[in-house]
Amino acid sequence: ILLSCIIAFQISIILEKRRWFRIYYGFLLFLILLGRGLTLMFNQTTAVDPAVVDIVFLGNFIFLVIIFTGIVASVKRSRMEDIIIQVAYQDDLVDLPNQSSLMTRFNILNRLYWETGNAFALLGVYVDKMDRINYKYGYQAGNQIIKQVAQRLVSLDIPLDVYRIIGPIFVLAPGDFLNVLQVEALYPRIEEVMERPYSINGTQVNLDFSIVATRTPDDGVGINQLLMNILNVISRGNVAGNSHKVNWFDVHSFKQQLRQYEIEDQLEAGLNHDEFFINIQPKIDIRTGQV
Numbered sequence: 001i002l003l004s005c006i007i008a009f010q011i012s013i014i015l016e017k018r019r020w021f022r023i024y025y026g027f028l029l030f031l032i033l034l035g036r037g038l039t040l041m042f043n044q045t046t047a048v049d050p051a052v053v054d055i056v057f058l059g060n061f062i063f064l065v066i067i068f069t070g071i072v073a074s075v076k077r078s079r080m081e082d083i084i085i086q087v088a089y090q091d092d093l094v095d096l097p098n099q100s101s102l103m104t105r106f107n108i109l110n111r112l113y114w115e116t117g118n119a120f121a122l123l124g125v126y127v128d129k130m131d132r133i134n135y136k137y138g139y140q141a142g143n144q145i146i147k148q149v150a151q152r153l154v155s156l157d158i159p160l161d162v163y164r165i166i167g168p169i170f171v172l173a174p175g176d177f178l179n180v181l182q183v184e185a186l187y188p189r190i191e192e193v194m195e196r197p198y199s200i201n202g203t204q205v206n207l208d209f210s211i212v213a214t215r216t217p218d219d220g221v222g223i224n225q226l227l228m229n230i231l232n233v234i235s236r237g238n239v240a241g242n243s244h245k246v247n248w249f250d251v252h253s254f255k256q257q258l259r260q261y262e263i264e265d266q267l268e269a270g271l272n273h274d275e276f277f278i279n280i281q282p283k284i285d286i287r288t289g290q291v
Helices: 002-014 019-042 050-089 099-116 130-137 139-155 180-194 223-235 251-272
Strands: 120-127 160-166 169-174 198-200 203-205 209-216
Touching: 050 099, 099 120, 099 160, 099 169, 099 223, 120 139, 120 180, 120 223, 130 139, 139 160, 139 169, 139 180, 139 198, 169 223, 180 209, 209 223, 223 251
Parallel strands: none
Antiparallel strands: 120 169, 120 209, 160 169, 198 203
């Protein structure tokens, strides 16, 4: 009995992550010992030492303790796992799925694309002037705006799931696939709810917004690339308030912008390393302007 208790305890430690297996294993051994104890008690043909019966029930008691501790530990661990999942996949400000959830959803969409060949698009909704709101009214007011935006997007009766990426940037992902025409058709419905005034402590504020979109596989096949595409369109600074249209990611413009960044970086590095020098310095007459 003592050896069985030690084995049960060791297995419960080794298989700690498999919490229900530990409970089943302990309960099974408890039933075995209980049956053995009852057999010893009620078998009239066998003389049984009362000390043996006491030892059997002591073993059963130890098993009950192991089972009880296993149940308590399992419940605590289950609650902690739920909290960890909530923190990892939910945005605590707006109670919406976050970027990690979007990555999980994208893997499903990507698998459907390779199986069916149906391309899909991701929509990004961006609220402009949030820096002004934070500066004028404070960050709490900015959080109020973000919550209102989230509520409006969720209230839309469209086949898209809403994810908050960062700040006032939200991404709408389709349930299965979404082509260009479907994206363009969704704009008026999104525009209707986004153009309404926002309330900040009783003050009505009008904010500009923009909708950007990127599609796979034309613009990329990875979720990180598609998110970069959305942020790239937003960072240009000319999409907010762009009236009545979806701003699609353009690969050509993206490559031009990357080339511009590379040139700027190279120029800065050249200046820092004194790679530029004067070949000729013309002298100009201030009065006549002649060289």
